[in-house]
Amino acid sequence: MPDKENIYRLVPSTCVYCGTGCGVLLESMDGCLTGVLPQKDHPVSVGSLCIKGWSCHEFVHAPNRLTAPMIRRDGELVETDWETALEAVAEGIDRARGDGGPDAVGFFASARCTNEENYLLQKFARAVVATNNIDHCARL
Amino acid sequence: MSELAEIIKEKLRDGADAFLCLRDCEGTVIPALISAGDEIELDGVQVGSLRYPLEKILARLQERYPDKRFAVLARGCDERAMIELAKLEQLDLDRVVMVGVACSAGEAEACGCDRPYPGEIVLGERAEPAPSRGIIDEVESLTPSERLEWWKEQFSRCIKCYGCRNICPMCFCKECALEDPKLVEPGVIPPESPSFHVIRALDMAGRCIDCGLCEEACPAEIPLRSLYRKMREIMEESLGYRAGESVEEKNPLSFLGSEEDIEKLEQED
Numbered sequence: 001m002p003d004k005e006n007i008y009r010l011v012p013s014t015c016v017y018c019g020t021g022c023g024v025l026l027e028s029m030d031g032c033l034t035g036v037l038p039q040k041d042h043p044v045s046v047g048s049l050c051i052k053g054w055s056c057h058e059f060v061h062a063p064n065r066l067t068a069p070m071i072r073r074d075g076e077l078v079e080t081d082w083e084t085a086l087e088a089v090a091e092g093i094d095r096a097r098g099d100g101g102p103d104a105v106g107f108f109a110s111a112r113c114t115n116e117e118n119y120l121l122q123k124f125a126r127a128v129v130a131t132n133n134i135d136h137c138a139r140l
Numbered sequence: 141m142s143e144l145a146e147i148i149k150e151k152l153r154d155g156a157d158a159f160l161c162l163r164d165c166e167g168t169v170i171p172a173l174i175s176a177g178d179e180i181e182l183d184g185v186q187v188g189s190l191r192y193p194l195e196k197i198l199a200r201l202q203e204r205y206p207d208k209r210f211a212v213l214a215r216g217c218d219e220r221a222m223i224e225l226a227k228l229e230q231l232d233l234d235r236v237v238m239v240g241v242a243c244s245a246g247e248a249e250a251c252g253c254d255r256p257y258p259g260e261i262v263l264g265e266r267a268e269p270a271p272s273r274g275i276i277d278e279v280e281s282l283t284p285s286e287r288l289e290w291w292k293e294q295f296s297r298c299i300k301c302y303g304c305r306n307i308c309p310m311c312f313c314k315e316c317a318l319e320d321p322k323l324v325e326p327g328v329i330p331p332e333s334p335s336f337h338v339i340r341a342l343d344m345a346g347r348c349i350d351c352g353l354c355e356e357a358c359p360a361e362i363p364l365r366s367l368y369r370k371m372r373e374i375m376e377e378s379l380g381y382r383a384g385e386s387v388e389e390k391n392p393l394s395f396l397g398s399e400e401d402i403e404k405l406e407q408e409d
Contacts, residue, residue: 008158008201010171023168025170029200030204037170037171037192037307038307038357040190040191041190042168048357048359049359050299051300051301054302054303054306
C-alpha cells in the first residue's frame, strides 16, 4: 500500500462556490482528489449540499484546466512562466493606477480558487491598490 | 485507550490491512481509514453519532485495492447495505471484517429503525427495534389523486442536487438514469414531477436497505425515506423480499424465473 496518509483521506473544507459556506469533506484516494461528501455536523449546511457543492472537486483534475499562466501576445494567448505573467500584471496595474487613480483598476476573483486566495485578492485590492473594485463570480 | 482503539489494533494485528471507522478531525467526527494503528492515528477514533455511508467508501477501496482486507464499523443499516452490495457484486464480503455496532435506543427511535443492530454486536447494546412508517400512514389516508398532489408538492421543492443518489450506499451505477437527458431534462429545476423521484424510487426496489441517509442529505426536506420505505413494503408484500437481511436469499429482481429453476441451471453448469 502507498503511504498511509494517501490511501484514503477526508479533509474538512468549505465549498468555494458561493458565499453560503457549506461544509464539505474533500475525499482523496492515492493523493488524488476523487470526491466530496457533505460534512454532517457543519453548522451552516448540516449535511446537505447543492449540486455545485457535490461537484466542487471536479474542476481540480479537469483535463482542460489551465496549468500554466497565459499571456496575450499579438492577440493570441500563449503559455508563459509565472515571473513573466506577474511582471505583466504588475506593470499593467501600475500604469492604469498612475493614469487614472486606484479606481481605474478592478479585480475579479474566482469560485475556483480557495477562500483564502479570494480573501488575499480582496486584501490586495483594498489595502495595496486602494480600490473597492473587487467582485467574484459567485457573489450572492 | 478506548475500546474501539483496542479493537482496531487487534484487527490490524489479525490480518486486516486497514480499518474504516469514524475519527475526530479537528472537532468534526468524519470517516477515517486507520492503517498504522499507532497512538497518533488511533487518537479520537469513535463510533460517532452521525452516520456516513462507510460501505460506499469501502466498495471503492476494495475496487482500488483488490488484494487488501478492510475492517469496518457496521451498524445494522451498514450491514444490510454490505450484504446487498455483495449480492449486486459491488463488494466482496470475504475481504471485509465487520465490527458490529448496535445503535442506542434513542438512535433507533429517532431513525424509526426496525433492525438497529447487525448480526453480531461487538460495540454497544442491542436496543429494541423501533419500526416507523414515517409519513406513510398520513399519506395513505388520502385519496389516490390527493396523494399524487401531496407528493408533487413535496417534489416541487427539489433543487436537483442529486444528494439522495450521491449519499446512497446502494447507488453505484456508472450510468445513472437520472442523468439521461431522454428521461430527465438537463438544466430544469425542479425536475419533472413526479417522474424524477419515481425513477429513483423504482430503482430502489429490492435495493433500499432503509438507512435514511437520503432524507438526511436532502436540503429540501423531501420525505424520501418514507417513499423508499413504501417501496420496501411493496417488495416485501409482493415478492417476500427485504433487501440486505439475508446473505443467502437471492434478490428476486436479479434473475428471471423461479429460484428453483435458477438453482437447477446453476447445478447444470
